[in-house]
Amino acid sequence: MINPDVDDIAAAVVPYPLELVETYRRAGLWNTRTVAQELQASVDAFGAKPAVIDPLVQLSYSELGEATDRIAAGLVALGLRPGERVLFQVTNHAWAVQAWYGVLKAGLVPVATLAQHRWHEINAIALQCRPAAHLFEPEFPGHDLRALAAVVAAAHPSLRVQLTVGAASRHGGEVPIESLADTDISAVSSRQLVEQVQRSLSPDSVAVLQLSGGTTSVPKLIPRLHAEYWYNSQAWAAAMNIAADSVAVHLLPLIHNAGIVCSLHAAHAVGACFATSPPDNDAFLRVASRARITHMLMTQPIVRVIDADPRLRAALRGLHTIAWADRTVPPSVVEDFETSTCKVIQMFGMGEGMCLFTSRDAPAAVRHGTQGTPVSAHDEARVYEPGTENPVPPGQPGELCVRGPYTIRGYYAAPERNAQAFTSDGLYRTGDVVTEIQHDGRSYFRLEDRIKDLINRGGEKINAEEVERLLLEHPDIERVAVVAMPDERLGERACAFVITRPDAHALDLSTITGLLHARGVAKFKWPERLEIRTDLPLTDIHKVNKAILRQQIADILTREDMAHAP
Helix, strand or coil: CCCCCHHHHHHCCCCCCHHHHHHHHHCCCCCCCCHHHHHHHHHHHHCCCEEEECCCCEEEHHHHHHHHHHHHHHHHHCCCCCCCEEEEECCCCHHHHHHHHHHHHCCCEEECCCCCCCHHHHHHHHHHHCCCEEEECCCCCCCCHHHHHHHHHHHCCCCCEEEECCCCCCCCCCEEHHHHHCCCCCHHHHHHHHHHHHHCCCCCCEEEEEECCCCCCCCCEEEEEHHHHHHHHHHHHHHHCCCCCCEEEECCCCCCHHHHHHHHHHHHHCCCEEEECCCCHHHHHHHHHHCCCCEEEECHHHHHHHHCCHHHHHHCCCCCEEEECCCCCCHHHHHHHCCCCCEEEEEEECCCCCEEECCCCCCHHHHHHCCEEECCCCCEEEEECCCCCCECCCCCEEEEEEECCCCCCCCCCCHHHHHHHECCCCCEEEEEEEEEEEECCEEEEEEEEECCCEEEECCEEEEHHHHHHHHCCCCCEEEEEEEEEEECCCEEEEEEEEEECCCCCCCCHHHHHHHHHHCCCCHHHCCCEEEECCCCCECCCCCECHHHHHHHHHHHHHHHHHHHCC
């Protein structure tokens, strides 16, 4: 069992080699401040400027600094200790931002789960990190987070504190984050307490535990360290030309790595304003009407939100850079959004670190046809034959392997996984198949395929193996393969190809989703189509050939679309 103290966290983390730490500090990449201290530097420099906007709230840097100091003081008063972990299940609003920084200021470690996660995911994550607190939204419409929190707390003795945000009423021993922000502790006292806590932390200690997209049935925890995590955001802000007069909006889940690194921390690293909203037309319009949005990450579902309301398109006329966060930029997005002042670029990143981007001044073929080049000159990106350390030349596909000043050296408390996920000299095997394309002396990478068996449903990654193992618990299922099927709105959805047992009862989609519901699996992971088969295609090594299955379901959908065409 991992005890909730700083020493045990450090023991669970693979450190950066000392010589690299020294190199990154000499180069000015890693600072000697924690994330909370970096935020305070921005508060001191940009006090009166807007720091956070959501559909209902606007906070200046000074207001954000004081509110999060009080939240931190309140968390310390609850008996939470530096290094202890806090599960986050929140959505996009200003209180989520205040909770995030308040937890960091108290020296606690946010664990970036999703509000959509249920028992299956939260229990597995809690087993890995032994959380001391759980922050959740009782009013979340997707499922009952209050009931989930109670079950999780009963199963995990380390969980002592239940924190809520946005609750209409207080229940039992829950502590609303809002109540901590509204305490009458003086600004001076709370600031002194936060400074004392932060002085006890190392800038090279764990700041945040993010979640992996998952190449195994259990999501792995990604330890992000204070110095490298903030540098990651600084490098992204520089790549995106985010400056003090910018407004960066984020509609995808905030407590994702992209939400934190590429929007929240990136904005606050340079004195910009961070804006957020749920992906809802009216809410987003309220935000866009209050601030001249200049930067945003975009995916197909967000395009649909904008297209559904002409007022939103008009409110976004101040856009400077759109970072497309899916695979290939659709020509329609370029036609609709790119102007002489607004450029559509591509980005590609992962919770483990590495961020790629295509610069605004790159030729359109590079800007729209590749996922980009690393944001830091100190990043290393190599293309190897999958599963080997044999390089492949530019122009040929291979596995992208990376390391650098913000890419992890190992997962949290996962030595067996680390032995598979990293090369002998410490490069992270991304599981993504890319082709290196050289242009003007720089290497750009075009995403071709995945080695890791993931389905990207509107930005949420579904691990196919995880779902397959769960479905095999059904007594009527003999074999199953879960694959991506194309979807115009979300990019991909999950389709389950199933071979039933000879004596099986009739099996339908509601049967298998009922199984996943009973297991407490997040709904976005549920297959949305079932195909019953008598056999599945195999590769030469007798594994299911998922490439053939993906093509089969794509062909089926095409035929169905044609049959329904007028």
